[in-house]
Amino acid sequence: AQRVTQPEKLLSVFKGAPVELKCNYSYSGSPELFWYVQYSRQRLQLLLRHISRESIKGFTADLNKGETSFHLKKPFAQEEDSAMYYCALSSSGSARQLTFGSGTQLTVLP
Amino acid sequence: DSGVTQTPKHLITATGQRVTLRCSPRSGDLSVYWYQQSLDQGLQFLIQYYNGEERAKGNILERFSAQQFPDLHSELNLSSLELGDSALYFCASSSRGAGGPGELFFGEGSRLTVL
Numbered sequence: 741a742q743r744v745t746q747p748e749k750l751l752s753v754f755k756g757a758p759v760e761l762k763c764n765y766s767y768s769g770s771p772e773l774f775w776y777v778q779y780s781r782q783r784l785q786l787l788l789r790h791i792s793r794e795s796i797k798g799f800t801a802d803l804n805k806g807e808t809s810f811h812l813k814k815p816f817a818q819e820e821d822s823a824m825y826y827c828a829l830s831s832s833g834s835a836r837q838l839t840f841g842s843g844t845q846l847t848v849l850p
Numbered sequence: 851d852s853g854v855t856q857t858p859k860h861l862i863t864a865t866g867q868r869v870t871l872r873c874s875p876r877s878g879d880l881s882v883y884w885y886q887q888s889l890d891q892g893l894q895f896l897i898q899y900y901n902g903e904e905r906a907k908g909n910i911l912e913r914f915s916a917q918q919f920p921d922l923h924s925e926l927n928l929s930s931l932e933l934g935d936s937a938l939y940f941c942a943s944s945s946r947g948a949g950g951p952g953e954l955f956f957g958e959g960s961r962l963t964v965l
Contacts, residue, residue: 774953776954783956783957784940826892837908839895840885
């Protein structure tokens, strides 16, 4: 079975400080990992995916298969980064599904 | 708006009743996913349809059922409702089917309150 764990429900940082949102997964195959974000009064939307190895809005995430982690990082947080962040895992195989973690509410303080 | 649309946005009903939630995917997307978000829980995958056929099933109760119609819209039917069914129900669509969900595009959700 696949499982995604986000250990922090709430995370607060000051503007300009580094931020790291933790995500650990449990899956025996080769996962595809994503970070989704929901800003206030907006729909849940894709932020980034590990296969793209890109930086979106200053955020990056590296897949660490040894530690089964996919932490989301940003060196200098901005107030507009305040949102709910969900880590998600897509399984391989014939019946793929996207499994979400429970989410981390990030608040960037002025 | 050619994004994912869900109706109704809000629904209040009583225990034991039956409701139907509707979802229209993005134009061109063949896959529809249903998720349930309860208090203190993340998004729980319920079921996926691809081009009218059930593709994957998650933790969907037997009291719940879904289908995808030829025009690709989908309906989630919830019956014999219990207080614990109160939740936000999200629909998402994707252009991918067998190749994995890829990027999902979400609707705004239908908030169900069971009294």
